[in-house]
Amino acid sequence: xxLLRQAVRDAGVHIWTEEEAPVFAxxxxxxFHTARGGExxxxxxxxxxxxxxxxxxxxxxxxxxxLAYPFDTPDTVLFELHADSSGPR
Numbered sequence: 001x002x003l004l005r006q007a008v009r010d011a012g013v014h015i016w017t018e019e020e021a022p023v024f025a026x027x028x029x030x031x032f033h034t035a036r037g038g039e040x041x042x043x044x045x046x047x048x049x050x051x052x053x054x055x056x057x058x059x060x061x062x063x064x065x066x067l068a069y070p071f072d073t074p075d076t077v078l079f080e081l082h083a084d085s086s087g088p089r
């Protein structure tokens with residue numbers, strides 16, 4: 001898997017997380033799933049400044065386009081992506 005990840009990175013594809021976990025994303029939403037809980041680092045595209053986790057309604061401002069998110073075991077989260085801190089993208 002590291003060779004495939006490096007090939008994807010070299011091709012310019014955005015890497016959302018270094019974890020081996022399913023990620024589904026488009027221009028408005030990003031979903032992450034993990035089988036085991038704990039804090040995971042999530043990396044968002046440069047144009048994303050904030051996200052809202054839609055199941056809980058919690059809003060997060062990003063630092064350097066990253067978010068350290070505390071996952072439950074197991075857990076799926078769905079984020080709405082925002083281009084600035086004032087509202088939806």
